[in-house]
Amino acid sequence: MKSAPLAVALALAAASCAREQAPAVAAPAGCAQGAIWSHGHWRSQRGSCMEIPEWEVRELERDLYILRQSPCASYEKPFVFLVFGSDRALLLDTGAGKDNHLAATLAHVVHQWLERTGRSSISLIVAHTHEHDDHTAGDADLAALRVPELSVTVTALELEATKRLFGIASWPADIGHLELGGRTLDAIPIPGHSKLSIALYDRQSGIVFSGDSLYPGRLYVSDFPAFEASVDRLVRFTADKPVAHVLGNHIEQTSTPFRDFPIGTIFQAEEHELALSRGALLELQAALAAAHGAPHRLALRDFTIWPTGPGFTDAEEIKRATRFIEDQERAKWSPPQPAGRHGGP
Ligand SMILES: [Zn+2]
Numbered sequence: 001m002k003s004a005p006l007a008v009a010l011a012l013a014a015a016s017c018a019r020e021q022a023p024a025v026a027a028p029a030g031c032a033q034g035a036i037w038s039h040g041h042w043r044s045q046r047g048s049c050m051e052i053p054e055w056e057v058r059e060l061e062r063d064l065y066i067l068r069q070s071p072c073a074s075y076e077k078p079f080v081f082l083v084f085g086s087d088r089a090l091l092l093d094t095g096a097g098k099d100n101h102l103a104a105t106l107a108h109v110v111h112q113w114l115e116r117t118g119r120s121s122i123s124l125i126v127a128h129t130h131e132h133d134d135h136t137a138g139d140a141d142l143a144a145l146r147v148p149e150l151s152v153t154v155t156a157l158e159l160e161a162t163k164r165l166f167g168i169a170s171w172p173a174d175i176g177h178l179e180l181g182g183r184t185l186d187a188i189p190i191p192g193h194s195k196l197s198i199a200l201y202d203r204q205s206g207i208v209f210s211g212d213s214l215y216p217g218r219l220y221v222s223d224f225p226a227f228e229a230s231v232d233r234l235v236r237f238t239a240d241k242p243v244a245h246v247l248g249n250h251i252e253q254t255s256t257p258f259r260d261f262p263i264g265t266i267f268q269a270e271e272h273e274l275a276l277s278r279g280a281l282l283e284l285q286a287a288l289a290a291a292h293g294a295p296h297r298l299a300l301r302d303f304t305i306w307p308t309g310p311g312f313t314d315a316e317e318i319k320r321a322t323r324f325i326e327d328q329e330r331a332k333w334s335p336p337q338p339a340g341r342h343g344g345p
């Protein structure tokens with residue numbers, strides 16, 4: 001979603017590799033090797049801001065890392081992703097908040113990876129799922145990072161740079177690619193949540209990185225027709241490919257079907273798993289089609305379609321959310337609450 005004030009103003013059901021795919025579709029290498037994403041609980045579900053690291057780092061499988069920002073730094077607690085090929089690495093997004101210390105954490109993770117692989121250096125491309133500031137705030141720090149073993153190139157937040165990086169000639173119709181060395185990512189333009197939204201498909205793991213366009217939470221849609229076309233495009237693209245998981249940028253959904261946490265919730269006890277299956281994408285497509293071009297807010301089992309813009313914002317709702325965010329900020333240094341305390345949408 002967007003940054004805090006704007007969000008207010010606008011107000012892994014882990015499918016097994018085998019189960020979700022048609023028999024004719026080969027499982028990706030990661031699945032074939034039996035690499036299972038053990039999701040478990042993130043420390044940011046509960047605890048104290050005194051003890052939660054600024055970034056929690058996990059290796060989903062070999063050469064693929066997921067990092068989650070502390071809820072104490074930003075209630076958005078976005079995820080960012082780090083993917084290594086043999087020639088270069090990709091950092092997808094840079095988190096929320098100025099001085100978010102992602103650059104230091106990243107340098108540490110890369111250093112460990114280089115030690116493990118016996119290499120002395122690697123180049124890193126920084127790209128973005130989209131241009132919103134809760135996913136791009138660390139760009140300047142990354143660009144300024146001076147570490148001998150790591151050369152960093154940050155992709156500019158504009159359409160031409162995005163097209164150039166992925167080799168996309170015609171936006172949004174074309175599919176682009178990024179070669180990391182023995183590892184190819186496909187880039188599927190999916191504007192609708194924002195102008196520059198893009199999904200990446202990692203052929204090796206079978207993971208679709210879906211940004212803010214599909215995740216267990218509130219799918220804010222600023223351009224409904226574009227979003228509908230984008231979802232259709234992603235469905236078509238994945239139709240003949242194994243999809244192990246769809247990983248978005250946030251979790252705002254509780255583990256109870258149809259219920260999200262209030263906007264601004266810091267600690268999310270009993271939150272939904274991050275990963276969705278391709279089934280969620282199909283459900284999203286069907287729900288959009290059923291709206292017949294008349295956008296409206298719609299809560300589904302694992303996410304909510306949430307049109308934004310004039311006519312979709314309730315002043316009372318904004319006031320309530322603003323008060324809730326202020327209360328959450330004041331309380332975040334207090335001792336942990338018992339598990340299971342959360343509100344509804
Ligand atoms: Zn976001």
Ligand SMILES: [Zn+2]
Nearest residue numbers: 001002132212
């Ligand atoms: Zn966003």
